[in-house]
Amino acid sequence: EKDPALCELYLVEGDSAGGSAKQGRERRYQAILPLKGKILNVEKARFDKMITSNEIRTLITAMGTSIGKEDFDLSKLRYHRIIIMTDADVDGSHIRTLLLTFFFRQMPELVERGHLYIAQPPLYKAKRGKKELYLKDEEALREYLLDEGVEGMTVKMEKSGKVLRGKQIIPTLRNILDYNEHFGKMVHKGINAEVLKVFVSGKLQNGFADLIDLAPLATKLREIEPDVEFEVFNDPPRILYKKGSLRSYIDQKVLESLSMYEYKLLLQSYKQVEEICLNDKALISKEGQEEMVVSDRQDLLNYFFARAKKGQYIQRYKGLGEMNPDQLWETTMDPEKRVLLQVKIEDTIEAEQIFTVLMGDQVEPRREFIENNALNVSNLDV
Numbered sequence: 001e002k003d004p005a006l007c008e009l010y011l012v013e014g015d016s017a018g019g020s021a022k023q024g025r026e027r028r029y030q031a032i033l034p035l036k037g038k039i040l041n042v043e044k045a046r047f048d049k050m051i052t053s054n055e056i057r058t059l060i061t062a063m064g065t066s067i068g069k070e071d072f073d074l075s076k077l078r079y080h081r082i083i084i085m086t087d088a089d090v091d092g093s094h095i096r097t098l099l100l101t102f103f104f105r106q107m108p109e110l111v112e113r114g115h116l117y118i119a120q121p122p123l124y125k126a127k128r129g130k131k132e133l134y135l136k137d138e139e140a141l142r143e144y145l146l147d148e149g150v151e152g153m154t155v156k157m158e159k160s161g162k163v164l165r166g167k168q169i170i171p172t173l174r175n176i177l178d179y180n181e182h183f184g185k186m187v188h189k190g191i192n193a194e195v196l197k198v199f200v201s202g203k204l205q206n207g208f209a210d211l212i213d214l215a216p217l218a219t220k221l222r223e224i225e226p227d228v229e230f231e232v233f234n235d236p237p238r239i240l241y242k243k244g245s246l247r248s249y250i251d252q253k254v255l256e257s258l259s260m261y262e263y264k265l266l267l268q269s270y271k272q273v274e275e276i277c278l279n280d281k282a283l284i285s286k287e288g289q290e291e292m293v294v295s296d297r298q299d300l301l302n303y304f305f306a307r308a309k310k311g312q313y314i315q316r317y318k319g320l321g322e323m324n325p326d327q328l329w330e331t332t333m334d335p336e337k338r339v340l341l342q343v344k345i346e347d348t349i350e351a352e353q354i355f356t357v358l359m360g361d362q363v364e365p366r367r368e369f370i371e372n373n374a375l376n377v378s379n380l381d382v
Contacts, residue, residue: 001029009033009062009079010119010333013086013095017320021085024325025333031079033062039098056102067106074109082110083340085119085332087319088137097358100343104351116343121320121332127313134331136339141314142177146170149308155300158281158293169304172276176301179269186266189258192248195241198225200270214239214252273297 001007008030012018018034025032035055050056051067060067064078084099086092096118103111110116122134124141135141150169156162164172183200187193202224218230218239229242237252276297284292284303294300317323323331332338345351 004078005080007031007079008081008083010083010085011035011059011099012320013092014319014321017085017087020321020323020325020328021333024327024329026329030333031062033059035059035095039095039102050106059102065107065110072107072109074107074113077110077115080115081117081340082115083117083119085121085320088121088123088317089319092319103343104345108345111343111345114342114344118341118343119332120339120341121317121323121328123317125315125317127315128311145305145308146173147308148312149173149304152286153304153307154285156283156285158283160280173301173304175269175272176276176297179266179273180298180301182262182266182269186258186262189262190251190254191258192241192250194243194246195248195250198228198241200266201274214250217250276300 006029010021010025010030010032012021012032012034015034015036018032021032021034035058039055047068051060062078063082064076065074066072066076082103084096086096100116103116120136122140123137124135126133126135126141126144133144135144147167147170150166150173153166153169155164155169155172183193183196186196191199198221202220214232214237218232221228221230221239225243227243229240231240231242232238233240239250241248241250277295277300281293281295282300283290284294284300292303294303320328320332330337
């Protein structure tokens, strides 16, 4: 195809994915450019260093536009759809961000004219019998399993009499998942799980930042859990947690390292789940036939996920190279089925600030940006 308006250039990470893409493409109008090396962060690099980068030079040559204020000519663009196609994981996201930075800084007109797109390859494939389904990411897999798990099911709370049927059960399960995610992140930071449960159940609203003085903290913890011993030590500064045979320390250094916004997220999610199975039992049934009785929210969640996964084969793609050409065409490259995100700049000044903060040399502004915006993140692949 000689008309650039009908042609597409896929920017693909690595030879492996590039090979599958080349075999699976529609050769008439789709071209593949495998990016073999590390993409340069153009936010930090000088222009002369940037144009000596093999990957950047290959990209510019393929596009045909040249580069630089004097030489860039969008009318010579050989492909009117430039499609970034990277793996659906953290590494893929990083490469995608580096490419977006390059286009925003060096070819803003290309973005403004609507020529830049992002492909949406799946991260998972779920198969049951002959039925196959491709799922974009962790969140899509989660939603699929929730739908599968609750189909035809009923949950009735024994004491309150509250009844949830089918998809009505999903919001409750989502809330439990969110709480587990935030709880797990805090435990990973170094707080014992049992100790953290005391913090959360007592709703220490000030979090950790204002509780560096361990004596008042220990007093507050005793009020929350009178059956647990909390003993303060000064060298090193920490609180000993004693409950039966369990011994654990709450170290001041760990408390100081914990982030306030993470704790707020945990408290917010706890408020959504604290009443689930609290002094009550959940009766789970299918078409009137009782299947299980649970008195713990985690058991409730586990039941539905186990039910959803029964008979399923779930494959996680480590990279695009794991897909055969037909799968890559069907899921990511076929214009009839694929999902493409068009890159748009709605606020140039704000975009300028974000790229400078996130991709520049200054660490402190980047840390502040991440902390200030963390509460707005609903799905994070860490």
